[in-house]
Amino acid sequence: MTDSPLRRSIGWYRIPILIVAVLTCLLFYLPFLVVVATSWTGTSYIIFPPEGFSLQSYIGVLGDVEWMDAFKISLRVAGIGTVIAVLLGTLGALALTRLRSRAARRWIRTLFIVPMAIPPVAYAVGLYSVSLRATALQDNLGLLILGEALLAVPYVFVMVSSGLSQADPALRPVASTLGAGWPMIVWRVDLPMIAGHMLAGAVFAFAVIFDEVVLSVFLTPVGVKTLPLQMLTASQEELSPQLTAASTLVSMAAVLLLGGYSLFSSRRAARARRLSRKAATV
């Protein structure tokens, strides 16, 4: 184990640390377990502990036009928003490596991370006032998608930047000496190196946009709802097992998708490590 030094030097303080941490992780598990448990109740209202076991609320959600429409809208918004965020976040990270001046690098870095600090409600109000003035942006999802993309750019930027910082800095000058122009360097040298990080950034951005609720409160056209907005409205009315069934379904989908992705990427990383070890011994 790599961490026996840390374990040894912390000594018996390890026990309280572990106890506090295990108790803390209940904050993560308990709400989720309660949501899952209440979704299979046989009653038509929410009750804990659930009474009986039935999948009626799942069937109800999957057959409900409102829930399914909300799901499709969210998929579309998150899909388009992710493409924009990945494109811009990657461009920004690439541009950062090509800037010489320290001050410029610093400002660019701050600029690409600052959207994380923007309070969503205030930003949503701003976008909403834009839509009041530009009629072309009313009654469609354009502004919502642009706003969500802005909020997701920092995650892509951080992921791709960390990928670029691990890259060999000599590769670009080498390619350039061999006569490759900058578009070719980006295409053949940079992109292959950061493809994995771009994918990770895309996954993160998709999850962020798919879950984001505040912008959709202000910016969805009348009658159109994203999935989190549908959940918010449902949770402000009487809580129903349908709400927790929908929550369970979307969480399960996320866990399967993201769990599968991280399994895939850790396998790939392990294979890369094995290969490089082999290369080193040859």
Add this chain to the structure above:
Amino acid sequence: MAVNGALAAPSAKRQRRLLADGSNVERRWLLWPPLAFFLLTVAGPVVALVHQALSGEDNAFAEALQSEVFVASVGRTLLLAVVVTAATVLVGTIYALAIAVGPVWVKALLMGGLLISLWTSVMVRTIGWMLLELPTGAIFWLLNKLQLRSSPIEIYQTTAAMYPAMIAVMLPFAVLPILAAVLAFDREQLRAATIFGAGPLLTLGAVVLPTIRQAMISGGVLVFVMSMGFYVTPMLLGGPGNMTVSGIINAQLNTANRADVGAAMSLLLVGGTVAIYLVADRLFKVSERWG
């Protein structure tokens, strides 16, 4: 193929440009699209907000600052952000250390909790907390089973109800950078400390904490600015008595119908939060840890 072509006929001027680290053309194509996008999506709303704030008859900014509800909500939100930040950094450090030193099953349990929290939507988690905290919810059921309480509990829509949920929502943002720092730092320093006879407390205080302090600050700054914009979780769990600035802004628009005051408050909130971030960034180089 194209490489060969370029090699075969390199005009002197072209080659100079190619060899330069980051030509102007290159920088323009890489940097301008994102900058244009930022200009569009940030400056647009800001201009619209300023315009809207000035559209009323009175000075909306003065009105916002004089409104007792607003000032009280600013105080409440700041307090909330401070408490949540302090709690998440403290607990997050313990959590990250536990992942590093725990037995394998504890590690799996703790990582699993983090991932569940990261991968499920804030809405789902907030709904989970509602179900726990409702008067006859899961917490009541447990206490009742243990025969500790027979009357319904009354924490739903109180201050006590929202803090655990907000800490749980923000905790991963503190744990992740700290965990990265804990896993990355040099183990030889620990060996050296042990050899020189440092006890656990001294090692923690003089070796571990100083090395991960930068990560703790980064995580803390991120949690703080994100908490300043907290909206859904406090609204659903804290009830009308615990409205954050975001909640007040929403009320100005939808209940009070004062779009100008709402816009002024939005500008103040965005300005304040971004200013806090920029100052923290200057002081602690937060962005540099990420980018």
